Structure formats: structure tokens, C-alpha cells
Amino acid sequence: MPHAIRFHQVGGPEVLQWESVDVGMPAAGEVQVEHHAIGLNFIDTYHRTGLYPVPLPSGIGLEGAGVVSAVGEGVTDLVPGDRVAYAGGPIGAYAEVRNMPADRLVKLPHGISFDQGAAMMLQGLTAQYLLRRTYRVQPGDTILIHAAAGGVGLIVCQWAKALGATVIGTVGSDEKAALAQAHGCDHPIVYTREKFAERVKEITGGEGVAVVYDSIGKDTFMDSLACLRPMGMMVLFGAASGPVPPVDLGILAKMGSLFLTRPTLFTYSAKRADLVAMADELFDVVGTDRVKIEVNQRYALRDAAQAHVDLEARRTTGSTILVP
Structure with a gap:
């Protein structure tokens, strides 16, 4: 059995x-x-x-x-x-x-391979909808991805770089910074010793980023908002540190008419046609070695x-x- x-x-x-x-x-x-x-x-x-x-x-x-x-x-x-x-x-x-x-x-x-297939589907399809549908990354965009050395993070770094974006990523150690950088992260920030919101503003010359992809939640939410340029998009797609407490949405106006969304893979892939199209795009970037x-x-x-x-x-x- x-x-x-x-x-x-x-x-x-x-x-x-x-x-x-x-x-x-x-x-x-x-x-x-x-x-x-x-x-x-x-x-x-x-x-x-x-x-x-x-x-x-x-x-x-x-x-x-x-x-x-x-x-x-x-x-x-x-x-x-x-x-x-x-x-x-x-x-x-x-x-x-x-x-x-x-x-x-x-x-x-x-x-x-089967190993690649099992390792890439959820994380890779997540990266697909984040980069190509929730906020469609364009050449010249600067983005921030938290947990840049994680499964989704490494895929996002590579894929965003292939799309022509400048990639900023947060990591927890120098070893993870090196890993993220080797996978397309232009500016790894070690959050254990650097305040990432301040570093993002330094890196962008005070402008902020077009989009933040945040899977951390409670511990990073407010600082993530502070990283955005006016009319930037905050994409909260996880809660590794716990759920975000209730927030007054008026803060989005005060911080520059920001957009906030909480997407899930289940919604984006609910229709069979969408699932197949998303998988085809993922298989293409992996099959052509743009994403390893x-x-x-x-x-x-x-x-x-x-x-x-x-x-x-x-x-x-x-x-x-x-x-x-």
C-alpha cells in the first residue's frame, strides 16, 4: 500500500x-x-x-x-x-x-527533469503571474523582491533580469547575497544589518521602485510601501513573518497614490487555458536557459x-x- x-x-x-x-x-x-x-x-x-x-x-x-x-x-x-x-x-x-x-x-x-518540474511549478508559476500579469515588468523598471535567495526569489531575479529590469533583493546573509547576485540580483541587501527601505532609496536616487514583491508580510509591509515610487505597486503574496495587521488604506494616498494587491496563484491559474499559457511561458524561459x-x-x-x-x-x- x-x-x-x-x-x-x-x-x-x-x-x-x-x-x-x-x-x-x-x-x-x-x-x-x-x-x-x-x-x-x-x-x-x-x-x-x-x-x-x-x-x-x-x-x-x-x-x-x-x-x-x-x-x-x-x-x-x-x-x-x-x-x-x-x-x-x-x-x-x-x-x-x-x-x-x-x-x-x-x-x-x-x-x-522530474526534479526540476517539482521544484519549479509552484514557484515558477508564481513568478510568472507576478512578473507578467500582476505588475507587468518592463525594460528599465527597478523592482524589489524580498527573500531573493529563496525559491520564488531566485526565479524572479533571473526572469526580471532577462526582461531588462534592475533587480534589488533582500536576503538574510552574505552567502545568500552572493547566491542572489549570481542569479541576476543587481543589488542584494542584507536586511540583518541594513535598513532595506533606506538602501532602496539610495540605490534609486530617492525615486523608489516600480513594484515590491513581498512574501514576508508583517515584518516588512510598511517599509515595503516606503520603497515605492509614486503610483507604485505593492504586491503582497505571502506572510512568512505572519499576517499584516489591519491597516488604514488612507496610507496609500499619503505615500504617493500607491496600489496594493494580495494575489494568489489559485486565482490566476483557475481557468485551464490560463494555467496552460502560464506553464508554457515558464517552460519556455527554463528551456532557453533564461531561468535556471x-x-x-x-x-x-x-x-x-x-x-x-x-x-x-x-x-x-x-x-x-x-x-x-
Whole structure:
């Protein structure tokens, strides 16, 4: 019987349990996927801790890559043996085998490995909507990306640089600064010893940036707003430090008629046509080496709890995968 990581109560990494599961055959409109690699993402910790509540008991994980092993009734565009990848749910990717809605899967190009597919889908599709849809980065723009040495951060740095932008990024150490710089970040800021809002103003000659991509939340929100030029856009797409407290939106007027949005990948990829178009653009920039996907950490799937410990302790960089 296959195994999966599940949790029966919210809490720390210790709530993650390695359990036998009865997968069954795929229902109509579903396919069965045998995972070769599974992506680790910060949002997984939000589900585990209850920050983003899910019905319990629950599986965990939103991203994976593998091979179709069976198809349900009505599925015509996938067959057993197809290489596929997905991101964004439904929750339950931390599993050796699972059934998935066929319309949430995309075929993985043969030039992209399973490890890359599992490491790039959620983070890469997030980077796609951030850079190409939420705020469409143009040549000459200056942008700020927090956690520039993280999974999304390294992709955003490379992709934004390829688009002709000047990239400023915050990181937690000199080692992470060097990593971000090697991936297209023009101006890494070590936030543990520098006030990033002041440095951004210095770097931009007092003008500020066109857009801030902020996945940190509570600890960075107000300073992120201070980094923006008039009519700049604040894109809050995560809350690694906790949710942003209630804020008087009048501050947006006082700070220069700023824009504020809280997007999610689930909204941007809800329609099948959008998901396919986003994945095609991601596969193109990876396939042409404008964006390199590097897996910097690997854990056995059954060791998912340790992976969560390391992720939350900021001991990981770039992309991390779990291997069944």
C-alpha cells in the first residue's frame, strides 16, 4: 500500500505523520500520478500550522511531478506513461501515489527533469503571474523582491533580469547575497544589518521602485510601501513573518497614490487555458536557459518534518524537493 504524509492536528513539524493510504482508482475526470519528485513550499507550513485552515485530517503539499499510471473515465488528453507536473492543488502532494483532476496537470517537456518540474511549478508559476500579469515588468523598471535567495526569489531575479529590469533583493546573509547576485540580483541587501527601505532609496536616487514583491508580510509591509515610487505597486503574496495587521488604506494616498494587491496563484491559474499559457511561458524561459532551476536540497518524503524544520529556520536556499 502506498504511503503519504498526513496531519491530524495543526502545529509544528512534528504533527506530520507517515501513513499508509488507500488511493483507489481515479474517478471520472481524474488521473493517477506516481510521483517522482514533490515540491516543498512555504505555503505548506501555513496549512500545517493552521494559518491557512484546511479540513482535518489532511494531506499536505501542492506541487509534484511524475508519471500517469491510470486514467479515469472521460480523460482523453492524458494516457498512462505521460510525464506530468502540477502546482496549486488540490492539497495532498506529499504522497507516493495520488489521484488528481486531469485539468490541473500539464505535460512536462522532455527537456525538463522530474526534479526540476517539482521544484519549479509552484514557484515558477508564481513568478510568472507576478512578473507578467500582476505588475507587468518592463525594460528599465527597478523592482524589489524580498527573500531573493529563496525559491520564488531566485526565479524572479533571473526572469526580471532577462526582461531588462534592475533587480534589488533582500536576503538574510552574505552567502545568500552572493547566491542572489549570481542569479541576476543587481543589488542584494542584507536586511540583518541594513535598513532595506533606506538602501532602496539610495540605490534609486530617492525615486523608489516600480513594484515590491513581498512574501514576508508583517515584518516588512510598511517599509515595503516606503520603497515605492509614486503610483507604485505593492504586491503582497505571502506572510512568512505572519499576517499584516489591519491597516488604514488612507496610507496609500499619503505615500504617493500607491496600489496594493494580495494575489494568489489559485486565482490566476483557475481557468485551464490560463494555467496552460502560464506553464508554457515558464517552460519556455527554463528551456532557453533564461531561468535556471536548481534543486539545492533533497529530502526523503518520509523526512518531510525535518524539511519543514529547515525551511522555517531559513536554512534552505532556492528550491527543495521531497523524493518518494
